[in-house]
Amino acid sequence: MPTFIPVETKKGISYKAYIRIKGYKPRCKTFSSITLAKKWAKKIESDMEGGEYKEVNSNELKIKTVEDLILYYKENIAPKKYSYAEKYDVMYDWWIDKVGKIDVVDLTSANLASCKLLLMNTEFYKGKHYSDSTINKYLFCFSAVLKWAVNELELIPVNPMSKVEHMKNLTERSRRLSEEEIAIFTNGCIKHSLDCLVFFLILQTTGGRYSEVEHLTVETIDFINSRVIYMNTKNKTNRSVAIDRRLLDLIKKMIEQKGIKSGYIFINKNGKLLYMRGVLQKIIKECGIEDCHIHDLRHTFASKGAENGASIYDIMVLLGHKSMAMAKRYTHLTQKYQDEVALKIANIMPVWSF
DSSP states (O other): OOEEEEEEETTEEEEEEEEOOTTSOOEEEEESSHHHHHHHHHHHHHHHHTTOOOOOOTTTTTOOBHHHHHHHIIIIIHHHHSTTGGGGHHHHHHHHHHHTTSBGGGOOHHHHHHHHHHHHHOEEETTEEOOHHHHHHHHHHHHHHHHHHHHTSOOSSSOGGGGSOOOOSOOOOOOOOOHHHHHHHHHHHHHHOHHHHHHHHHHHHHOOOHHHHHTOBGGGEETTTTEEEEOSOTTSOOEEEEOOHHHHHHHHHHHHHHTOOSSBSSBOTTSOBOOHHHHHHHHHHHHTOTTOOTTHHHHHHHHHHHHTTOOHHHHHHHHTOSSHHHHGGGHHHHHHHHHHHHHHHHHTSGGGGO
């Protein structure tokens, strides 16, 4: 029988599930809820008792150094766990460069803390340093690899990243573009290319993430109902968003000019994905739009929706958030609309007839 032990953490109560079956190494894994812990334990225990459970052996995988660990995770585990796993490649490569030669069993929290300080002090471009959120992404990225080494490989007993403090007091960026800036940006895209204009308009009018738009295919454009469908997104869900018929016509024109029948729609002559991020950043610079990130188009979409009556729930669904926590940054924009609705309801109440 599995054993479940509640553990108090900074985020609340977690549950450790222990499984001991004769013939197998003891298994242990921590979950955010007792339900998830029991579900995992039931599956593993059933596989063990049925002889179907296969233990992962780090020796068989020839994993000794941190570089071995990261490369195996990058090539075999990450693609199954994350959508667009390739976006983490630069982070994996950074960690390999800094601690790759260290044996996994010799890696310490002190090594990782030193790397964190290095990230904090790195000037990556003309006086610019990594933001706190970017530093956290690097830490979380490698922490996932080490967690796998603990839980699946049992190569190390504890994740050394657990003792490294993450950056705190992060301020959520909520920059939105003005009507004038949107017009300037649009004109800049028109001057560059049809590809650029279509990419920009999809970002601006659907609230899609850059990677979601980048990976759109002919198959994920609903030409009949005029919608784009974002598949297997960051939150491992699918969602569809309506688009204007004029934009749909531009998409049709673009793929017809390229002779695309299936697959990705934003590709070059060699069939490889276009690096639209670099193009859009260049246009931002040429147009003189200050303090503008591509992700700000997503904030602009949400802000416009909130100001025109979209509820927090509507914004959550359209942006593909798992919970309302992220969408609540637009609460102050939805308040005016909600106040107007409340007053309309109040004005038709019979209490005013006395």
